[in-house]
Amino acid sequence: MPELPEVETTKRGILHNLQSKTVSKVIIRQTRLRWPVPEHLPETLSQQSIKTIQRRGKYLLFEFPHGHLISHLGMSGSFRVLPADTPIKKHEHIDLIFQDNLCLRYHDPRRFGCLLWTDQPIEQHKLIAVLGVEPLEADLTGEYLYQKSRAKRVAVKNFIMDSHIVVGVGNIYANEALFLANIHPTIPAQKVSLEQYEQLVKHIKQVLTTAIQQGGTTLRDFTNTDGQAGYFQQILHVYGKAGKPCSCGQAQIEKIVIGQRASYFCPACQPI
DNA sequence: AAAAGGACCTGGTGGC
DNA sequence: TGCCACCAGGTCCTTT
Numbered sequence: 001m002p003e004l005p006e007v008e009t010t011k012r013g014i015l016h017n018l019q020s021k022t023v024s025k026v027i028i029r030q031t032r033l034r035w036p037v038p039e040h041l042p043e044t045l046s047q048q049s050i051k052t053i054q055r056r057g058k059y060l061l062f063e064f065p066h067g068h069l070i071s072h073l074g075m076s077g078s079f080r081v082l083p084a085d086t087p088i089k090k091h092e093h094i095d096l097i098f099q100d101n102l103c104l105r106y107h108d109p110r111r112f113g114c115l116l117w118t119d120q121p122i123e124q125h126k127l128i129a130v131l132g133v134e135p136l137e138a139d140l141t142g143e144y145l146y147q148k149s150r151a152k153r154v155a156v157k158n159f160i161m162d163s164h165i166v167v168g169v170g171n172i173y174a175n176e177a178l179f180l181a182n183i184h185p186t187i188p189a190q191k192v193s194l195e196q197y198e199q200l201v202k203h204i205k206q207v208l209t210t211a212i213q214q215g216g217t218t219l220r221d222f223t224n225t226d227g228q229a230g231y232f233q234q235i236l237h238v239y240g241k242a243g244k245p246c247s248c249g250q251a252q253i254e255k256i257v258i259g260q261r262a263s264y265f266c267p268a269c270q271p272i
Numbered sequence: 273a274a275a276a277g278g279a280c281c282t283g284g285t286g287g288c
Numbered sequence: 289t290g291c292c293a294c295c296a297g298g299t300c301c302t303t304t
Contacts (some may be wrong), residue, residue: 003297032298034280058298075298076282091282110281112298127300154275163299170297239297260277262295 002073004058004135004168004208009215010079011055012103017081021098022049030093034114037094044117045069045096053120057131057167067119070127074112080105114201127234134167135204142198144216149189149197158259159189160200169204172239173211175264177203184270185263186256238264 002010009094026042038044048064055061062069070076071077084095084103094106094115106115118125133139148165149156160166161174169177178185180203184197192200237247240256241264 006297032281034298074281074296075296093300108281109283110298112280127286152274161298172297259275261298 002053002058002075002077003172003211005211005215006056007073007168008055008212010073011053011060014060014081015050015053018050018098018102018104019052019195021047021100022047022100023096024097025097027095027097028089028093030096030111032159033108033111034072035095035116037115038117040086041069041117043113057134058170059128059131059165061128063122067117068122068125070114070116070118070125071106072114076110076112077108080107124228128231130164130241131167131168132163135166135168135208140201140205142194142201144190145197145201146194148219149192152189154189154259155186156183156189156192156200157185157261157263160204161259161261166204168208171181172263173204175239176207176237179265179270180207182269182271183217184272185258185265187272215243217263238266240264255270261265 007008023045024047026045028037028039028041031037031039031153044066045064051063051065053060053062056199058072060071060073062071062097071079073079082103084097084101086105088105089107091109092105092107093111094105098104106113116127145160145166149159152159156163157174157178160169160177161171175185177200181196182200183192183200238253241253244253245251246253246266246269248266248269251266253264253266255262255264
């Protein structure tokens, strides 16, 4: 489920509850996530405390004194902070247990997520070093996307979802931002104009910012909800709305598949 | 070098 | 009710 807003909300929730707390114990019930969970994690993390947590794209980077715990939620991962004696439910694979009877519990039915450890500088890690710009930072501009796309024939939707170009734009928000920028999702990236990329960037930033603000409203419940973020309740214009009338009143939302992902657009608002 | 497709998993839904 | 095909918010890796 997680798109960038949920990852950001998760980061804030964990930090709020666990910053500077010391790990007393780590319990691994399932090592088979996207990559095997390192077996040395209990010894490595024990008696270390969380200095801070950064978000890079959809990765959560827990900084400890001796290195970083790298986590990605994949399609179905979530973290919750719970009392350490809370009974285990299905798919709750990992516990980091802290002082004060607090437990950071990782839940992931599909197991596409990961928990990894590195003691090298985090920006040099294989998964992190290759990432593109942050969507909410100043280095994502229309000009940047325009320059990066000049030799790219892939659909613009795939282009903006490529984490080597820009991180954190998932399927929902790619669809929504393209709609708001009036850009048809299948147009080859190299055919999109500078002006269109400027509009697109404006809407990517806007839609993610709004969603994070909404996700923030669930933050106070971080310890006792099951991680359902508020961002999904926001008003979506096209995502999941195939066959429904567009707000423009001129056409119905269409669904097509691009790069094996469901894509939604309004044929009136987003001309080829 | 770029693009396309496969791979990794489980759970929910809708059709028959 | 049961069975089955299909779909899902991600992204790395291999093949073309």
